[in-house]
Amino acid sequence: MKHTFYFVLLFPIIFLISHCNGVFYCDQINGVKECDIGAWLQWNSCTHSCGGGSAKRFRKLCCSPSYNSYNQCALNCNKTLSSLQETRTCGQTCIQGYFNVSQNSCQCSGNYTGDCCQTLKADISTTTGSTNGIAWKIPLICVAVIVACVGIGCLIWFLVKRYKKNMNNDNIHPTDDSTTE
Structure with missing residues:
Protein backbone atom coordinates (compact mmCIF):
# COMPACT_ATOMS: atom_id res chain seq x y z
CA MET A 1 0.00 0.00 0.00
CA LYS A 2 2.82 2.38 0.91
CA HIS A 3 4.63 1.73 -2.41
CA THR A 4 1.43 2.36 -4.38
CA PHE A 5 1.08 5.77 -2.75
CA TYR A 6 4.63 6.78 -3.78
CA PHE A 7 4.09 5.47 -7.32
CA VAL A 8 0.83 7.44 -7.72
CA LEU A 9 2.51 10.57 -6.36
CA LEU A 10 5.83 10.32 -8.24
CA PHE A 11 4.77 8.90 -11.61
CA PRO A 12 3.15 12.13 -12.96
CA ILE A 13 6.14 14.20 -11.81
CA ILE A 14 8.67 11.83 -13.43
CA PHE A 15 6.59 11.70 -16.60
CA LEU A 16 6.39 15.50 -16.90
CA ILE A 17 10.09 16.01 -16.21
CA SER A 18 11.19 13.34 -18.68
CA HIS A 19 8.82 14.32 -21.51
CA CYS A 20 8.66 18.11 -21.08
CA ASN A 21 5.41 18.43 -23.07
CA GLY A 22 6.61 15.86 -25.63
CA VAL A 23 9.05 18.28 -27.27
CA PHE A 24 11.78 18.78 -24.65
CA TYR A 25 12.60 15.09 -24.35
CA CYS A 26 15.85 14.07 -22.67
CA ASP A 27 16.63 10.53 -21.59
CA GLN A 28 19.96 10.67 -19.77
CA ILE A 29 19.74 6.96 -19.01
CA ASN A 30 19.74 5.99 -22.71
CA GLY A 31 22.48 8.44 -23.63
CA VAL A 32 20.31 11.28 -24.97
CA LYS A 33 22.00 14.57 -24.17
CA GLU A 34 20.90 18.18 -24.29
CA CYS A 35 20.48 19.44 -27.88
CA ASP A 36 20.10 15.92 -29.31
CA ILE A 37 17.38 15.66 -31.95
CA GLY A 38 14.80 12.87 -31.74
CA ALA A 39 12.07 11.48 -33.96
CA TRP A 40 9.35 13.54 -35.63
CA LEU A 41 6.18 14.16 -33.64
CA GLN A 42 2.70 13.75 -35.19
CA TRP A 43 1.33 16.36 -37.57
CA ASN A 44 -0.72 19.19 -36.03
CA SER A 45 -4.31 19.63 -37.17
CA CYS A 46 -4.83 21.29 -40.52
CA THR A 47 -5.56 25.02 -40.33
CA HIS A 48 -8.53 24.65 -42.77
CA SER A 49 -10.70 21.63 -43.54
CA CYS A 50 -11.10 22.73 -47.17
CA GLY A 51 -9.90 25.39 -49.55
CA GLY A 52 -6.25 25.00 -48.62
CA GLY A 53 -4.50 24.93 -45.29
CA SER A 54 -1.28 23.83 -43.68
CA ALA A 55 -0.14 21.51 -40.92
CA LYS A 56 3.17 21.40 -39.06
CA ARG A 57 5.14 18.83 -37.19
CA PHE A 58 8.23 19.18 -35.05
CA ARG A 59 11.18 17.00 -34.08
CA LYS A 60 11.83 16.12 -30.50
CA LEU A 61 14.65 18.23 -29.12
CA CYS A 62 16.38 17.49 -25.84
CA CYS A 63 16.41 20.67 -23.74
CA SER A 64 16.94 21.68 -20.18
CA PRO A 65 13.68 22.26 -18.28
CA SER A 66 14.88 25.82 -17.65
CA TYR A 67 13.88 26.88 -21.21
CA ASN A 68 10.44 28.43 -21.56
CA SER A 69 9.89 27.58 -25.21
CA TYR A 70 10.92 25.27 -27.99
CA ASN A 71 12.25 28.24 -29.99
CA GLN A 72 14.47 29.36 -27.10
CA CYS A 73 15.92 25.87 -26.75
CA ALA A 74 16.52 25.57 -30.52
CA LEU A 75 18.38 28.89 -30.57
CA ASN A 76 20.55 27.83 -27.64
CA CYS A 77 21.39 24.56 -29.40
CA ASN A 78 22.29 26.43 -32.63
CA LYS A 79 19.46 24.69 -34.51
CA THR A 80 17.35 26.44 -37.11
CA LEU A 81 13.60 26.07 -36.83
CA SER A 82 13.47 24.98 -40.47
CA SER A 83 15.58 21.92 -39.58
CA LEU A 84 13.26 21.06 -36.68
CA GLN A 85 9.87 21.54 -38.31
CA GLU A 86 8.06 20.55 -41.49
CA THR A 87 5.02 22.14 -43.09
CA ARG A 88 2.69 20.44 -45.54
CA THR A 89 -0.33 21.51 -47.53
CA CYS A 90 -3.65 20.02 -46.42
CA GLY A 91 -7.38 20.72 -46.66
CA GLN A 92 -7.37 20.37 -50.44
CA THR A 93 -11.10 19.64 -50.71
CA GLY A 129 -31.58 45.80 -61.37
CA SER A 130 -30.59 44.81 -64.91
CA THR A 131 -33.35 43.54 -67.16
CA ASN A 132 -30.99 41.15 -68.96
CA GLY A 133 -31.34 38.42 -66.33
CA ILE A 134 -34.18 36.11 -65.47
CA ALA A 135 -35.54 38.15 -62.54
CA TRP A 136 -38.09 40.07 -64.63
CA LYS A 137 -39.20 36.89 -66.43
CA ILE A 138 -40.38 35.06 -63.30
CA PRO A 139 -43.64 37.05 -62.86
CA LEU A 140 -44.36 36.66 -66.60
CA ILE A 141 -43.87 32.90 -66.35
CA CYS A 142 -46.20 32.76 -63.33
CA VAL A 143 -48.93 34.64 -65.21
CA ALA A 144 -48.56 32.31 -68.20
CA VAL A 145 -48.89 29.24 -65.96
CA ILE A 146 -52.01 30.66 -64.28
CA VAL A 147 -53.63 31.48 -67.63
CA ALA A 148 -52.82 27.99 -68.93
CA CYS A 149 -54.33 26.37 -65.80
CA VAL A 150 -57.50 28.47 -66.08
CA GLY A 151 -57.77 27.60 -69.76
CA ILE A 152 -57.35 23.89 -69.09
CA GLY A 153 -59.89 24.12 -66.26
CA CYS A 154 -62.42 25.81 -68.57
CA LEU A 155 -61.84 23.20 -71.26
CA ILE A 156 -62.38 20.36 -68.79
CA TRP A 157 -65.53 22.06 -67.46
CA PHE A 158 -66.87 22.47 -71.01
CA LEU A 159 -66.11 18.84 -71.91
CA VAL A 160 -67.75 17.50 -68.75
CA LYS A 161 -70.84 19.64 -69.32
CA ARG A 162 -71.10 18.48 -72.95
CA TYR A 163 -70.61 14.85 -71.90
CA LYS A 164 -73.44 15.13 -69.36
CA LYS A 165 -75.70 16.76 -71.96
CA ASN A 166 -75.02 13.93 -74.43
CA MET A 167 -75.70 11.37 -71.71
CA ASN A 168 -79.06 12.99 -70.96
CA ASN A 169 -79.96 13.07 -74.68
CA ASP A 170 -79.16 9.37 -75.02
CA ASN A 171 -81.48 8.53 -72.10
CA ILE A 172 -84.46 10.30 -73.69
CA HIS A 173 -86.41 7.82 -75.76
CA PRO A 174 -89.00 9.26 -78.04
CA THR A 175 -92.38 7.71 -77.57
CA ASP A 176 -93.94 5.86 -80.44
CA ASP A 177 -96.92 7.96 -81.43
CA SER A 178 -98.34 5.24 -83.67
CA THR A 179 -99.29 3.06 -80.74
CA THR A 180 -101.28 5.74 -79.06
CA GLU A 181 -103.65 6.30 -81.98
Missing part, protein backbone atom coordinates in the same frame (compact mmCIF):
# COMPACT_ATOMS: atom_id res chain seq x y z
CA CYS A 94 -13.10 21.83 -53.10
CA ILE A 95 -16.82 21.09 -53.40
CA GLN A 96 -17.51 22.73 -56.79
CA GLY A 97 -14.07 23.29 -58.27
CA TYR A 98 -10.47 22.07 -58.16
CA PHE A 99 -7.55 22.68 -55.84
CA ASN A 100 -4.73 24.85 -57.20
CA VAL A 101 -1.55 23.68 -55.44
CA SER A 102 0.56 26.70 -56.42
CA GLN A 103 -1.99 29.11 -54.90
CA ASN A 104 -2.97 26.73 -52.05
CA SER A 105 -6.64 27.52 -52.65
CA CYS A 106 -9.73 26.35 -54.50
CA GLN A 107 -10.46 27.53 -58.00
CA CYS A 108 -14.24 27.53 -58.22
CA SER A 109 -16.08 26.45 -61.34
CA GLY A 110 -19.18 27.96 -62.87
CA ASN A 111 -21.32 30.07 -60.59
CA TYR A 112 -19.71 28.95 -57.32
CA THR A 113 -17.68 30.96 -54.82
CA GLY A 114 -16.33 30.63 -51.26
CA ASP A 115 -13.22 29.10 -49.69
CA CYS A 116 -14.51 25.61 -50.54
CA CYS A 117 -16.53 26.59 -53.65
CA GLN A 118 -19.66 25.79 -51.66
CA THR A 119 -21.78 28.90 -52.33
CA LEU A 120 -23.78 29.55 -55.48
CA LYS A 121 -23.24 33.10 -56.68
CA ALA A 122 -26.33 35.33 -56.66
CA ASP A 123 -27.73 36.23 -60.08
CA ILE A 124 -26.15 39.59 -60.94
CA SER A 125 -29.34 40.91 -62.55
CA THR A 126 -31.31 40.63 -59.30
CA THR A 127 -28.74 42.66 -57.42
CA THR A 128 -28.05 45.31 -60.05
Whole structure:
Protein backbone atom coordinates (compact mmCIF):
# COMPACT_ATOMS: atom_id res chain seq x y z
CA MET A 1 0.00 0.00 0.00
CA LYS A 2 2.82 2.38 0.91
CA HIS A 3 4.63 1.73 -2.41
CA THR A 4 1.43 2.36 -4.38
CA PHE A 5 1.08 5.77 -2.75
CA TYR A 6 4.63 6.78 -3.78
CA PHE A 7 4.09 5.47 -7.32
CA VAL A 8 0.83 7.44 -7.72
CA LEU A 9 2.51 10.57 -6.36
CA LEU A 10 5.83 10.32 -8.24
CA PHE A 11 4.77 8.90 -11.61
CA PRO A 12 3.15 12.13 -12.96
CA ILE A 13 6.14 14.20 -11.81
CA ILE A 14 8.67 11.83 -13.43
CA PHE A 15 6.59 11.70 -16.60
CA LEU A 16 6.39 15.50 -16.90
CA ILE A 17 10.09 16.01 -16.21
CA SER A 18 11.19 13.34 -18.68
CA HIS A 19 8.82 14.32 -21.51
CA CYS A 20 8.66 18.11 -21.08
CA ASN A 21 5.41 18.43 -23.07
CA GLY A 22 6.61 15.86 -25.63
CA VAL A 23 9.05 18.28 -27.27
CA PHE A 24 11.78 18.78 -24.65
CA TYR A 25 12.60 15.09 -24.35
CA CYS A 26 15.85 14.07 -22.67
CA ASP A 27 16.63 10.53 -21.59
CA GLN A 28 19.96 10.67 -19.77
CA ILE A 29 19.74 6.96 -19.01
CA ASN A 30 19.74 5.99 -22.71
CA GLY A 31 22.48 8.44 -23.63
CA VAL A 32 20.31 11.28 -24.97
CA LYS A 33 22.00 14.57 -24.17
CA GLU A 34 20.90 18.18 -24.29
CA CYS A 35 20.48 19.44 -27.88
CA ASP A 36 20.10 15.92 -29.31
CA ILE A 37 17.38 15.66 -31.95
CA GLY A 38 14.80 12.87 -31.74
CA ALA A 39 12.07 11.48 -33.96
CA TRP A 40 9.35 13.54 -35.63
CA LEU A 41 6.18 14.16 -33.64
CA GLN A 42 2.70 13.75 -35.19
CA TRP A 43 1.33 16.36 -37.57
CA ASN A 44 -0.72 19.19 -36.03
CA SER A 45 -4.31 19.63 -37.17
CA CYS A 46 -4.83 21.29 -40.52
CA THR A 47 -5.56 25.02 -40.33
CA HIS A 48 -8.53 24.65 -42.77
CA SER A 49 -10.70 21.63 -43.54
CA CYS A 50 -11.10 22.73 -47.17
CA GLY A 51 -9.90 25.39 -49.55
CA GLY A 52 -6.25 25.00 -48.62
CA GLY A 53 -4.50 24.93 -45.29
CA SER A 54 -1.28 23.83 -43.68
CA ALA A 55 -0.14 21.51 -40.92
CA LYS A 56 3.17 21.40 -39.06
CA ARG A 57 5.14 18.83 -37.19
CA PHE A 58 8.23 19.18 -35.05
CA ARG A 59 11.18 17.00 -34.08
CA LYS A 60 11.83 16.12 -30.50
CA LEU A 61 14.65 18.23 -29.12
CA CYS A 62 16.38 17.49 -25.84
CA CYS A 63 16.41 20.67 -23.74
CA SER A 64 16.94 21.68 -20.18
CA PRO A 65 13.68 22.26 -18.28
CA SER A 66 14.88 25.82 -17.65
CA TYR A 67 13.88 26.88 -21.21
CA ASN A 68 10.44 28.43 -21.56
CA SER A 69 9.89 27.58 -25.21
CA TYR A 70 10.92 25.27 -27.99
CA ASN A 71 12.25 28.24 -29.99
CA GLN A 72 14.47 29.36 -27.10
CA CYS A 73 15.92 25.87 -26.75
CA ALA A 74 16.52 25.57 -30.52
CA LEU A 75 18.38 28.89 -30.57
CA ASN A 76 20.55 27.83 -27.64
CA CYS A 77 21.39 24.56 -29.40
CA ASN A 78 22.29 26.43 -32.63
CA LYS A 79 19.46 24.69 -34.51
CA THR A 80 17.35 26.44 -37.11
CA LEU A 81 13.60 26.07 -36.83
CA SER A 82 13.47 24.98 -40.47
CA SER A 83 15.58 21.92 -39.58
CA LEU A 84 13.26 21.06 -36.68
CA GLN A 85 9.87 21.54 -38.31
CA GLU A 86 8.06 20.55 -41.49
CA THR A 87 5.02 22.14 -43.09
CA ARG A 88 2.69 20.44 -45.54
CA THR A 89 -0.33 21.51 -47.53
CA CYS A 90 -3.65 20.02 -46.42
CA GLY A 91 -7.38 20.72 -46.66
CA GLN A 92 -7.37 20.37 -50.44
CA THR A 93 -11.10 19.64 -50.71
CA CYS A 94 -13.10 21.83 -53.10
CA ILE A 95 -16.82 21.09 -53.40
CA GLN A 96 -17.51 22.73 -56.79
CA GLY A 97 -14.07 23.29 -58.27
CA TYR A 98 -10.47 22.07 -58.16
CA PHE A 99 -7.55 22.68 -55.84
CA ASN A 100 -4.73 24.85 -57.20
CA VAL A 101 -1.55 23.68 -55.44
CA SER A 102 0.56 26.70 -56.42
CA GLN A 103 -1.99 29.11 -54.90
CA ASN A 104 -2.97 26.73 -52.05
CA SER A 105 -6.64 27.52 -52.65
CA CYS A 106 -9.73 26.35 -54.50
CA GLN A 107 -10.46 27.53 -58.00
CA CYS A 108 -14.24 27.53 -58.22
CA SER A 109 -16.08 26.45 -61.34
CA GLY A 110 -19.18 27.96 -62.87
CA ASN A 111 -21.32 30.07 -60.59
CA TYR A 112 -19.71 28.95 -57.32
CA THR A 113 -17.68 30.96 -54.82
CA GLY A 114 -16.33 30.63 -51.26
CA ASP A 115 -13.22 29.10 -49.69
CA CYS A 116 -14.51 25.61 -50.54
CA CYS A 117 -16.53 26.59 -53.65
CA GLN A 118 -19.66 25.79 -51.66
CA THR A 119 -21.78 28.90 -52.33
CA LEU A 120 -23.78 29.55 -55.48
CA LYS A 121 -23.24 33.10 -56.68
CA ALA A 122 -26.33 35.33 -56.66
CA ASP A 123 -27.73 36.23 -60.08
CA ILE A 124 -26.15 39.59 -60.94
CA SER A 125 -29.34 40.91 -62.55
CA THR A 126 -31.31 40.63 -59.30
CA THR A 127 -28.74 42.66 -57.42
CA THR A 128 -28.05 45.31 -60.05
CA GLY A 129 -31.58 45.80 -61.37
CA SER A 130 -30.59 44.81 -64.91
CA THR A 131 -33.35 43.54 -67.16
CA ASN A 132 -30.99 41.15 -68.96
CA GLY A 133 -31.34 38.42 -66.33
CA ILE A 134 -34.18 36.11 -65.47
CA ALA A 135 -35.54 38.15 -62.54
CA TRP A 136 -38.09 40.07 -64.63
CA LYS A 137 -39.20 36.89 -66.43
CA ILE A 138 -40.38 35.06 -63.30
CA PRO A 139 -43.64 37.05 -62.86
CA LEU A 140 -44.36 36.66 -66.60
CA ILE A 141 -43.87 32.90 -66.35
CA CYS A 142 -46.20 32.76 -63.33
CA VAL A 143 -48.93 34.64 -65.21
CA ALA A 144 -48.56 32.31 -68.20
CA VAL A 145 -48.89 29.24 -65.96
CA ILE A 146 -52.01 30.66 -64.28
CA VAL A 147 -53.63 31.48 -67.63
CA ALA A 148 -52.82 27.99 -68.93
CA CYS A 149 -54.33 26.37 -65.80
CA VAL A 150 -57.50 28.47 -66.08
CA GLY A 151 -57.77 27.60 -69.76
CA ILE A 152 -57.35 23.89 -69.09
CA GLY A 153 -59.89 24.12 -66.26
CA CYS A 154 -62.42 25.81 -68.57
CA LEU A 155 -61.84 23.20 -71.26
CA ILE A 156 -62.38 20.36 -68.79
CA TRP A 157 -65.53 22.06 -67.46
CA PHE A 158 -66.87 22.47 -71.01
CA LEU A 159 -66.11 18.84 -71.91
CA VAL A 160 -67.75 17.50 -68.75
CA LYS A 161 -70.84 19.64 -69.32
CA ARG A 162 -71.10 18.48 -72.95
CA TYR A 163 -70.61 14.85 -71.90
CA LYS A 164 -73.44 15.13 -69.36
CA LYS A 165 -75.70 16.76 -71.96
CA ASN A 166 -75.02 13.93 -74.43
CA MET A 167 -75.70 11.37 -71.71
CA ASN A 168 -79.06 12.99 -70.96
CA ASN A 169 -79.96 13.07 -74.68
CA ASP A 170 -79.16 9.37 -75.02
CA ASN A 171 -81.48 8.53 -72.10
CA ILE A 172 -84.46 10.30 -73.69
CA HIS A 173 -86.41 7.82 -75.76
CA PRO A 174 -89.00 9.26 -78.04
CA THR A 175 -92.38 7.71 -77.57
CA ASP A 176 -93.94 5.86 -80.44
CA ASP A 177 -96.92 7.96 -81.43
CA SER A 178 -98.34 5.24 -83.67
CA THR A 179 -99.29 3.06 -80.74
CA THR A 180 -101.28 5.74 -79.06
CA GLU A 181 -103.65 6.30 -81.98
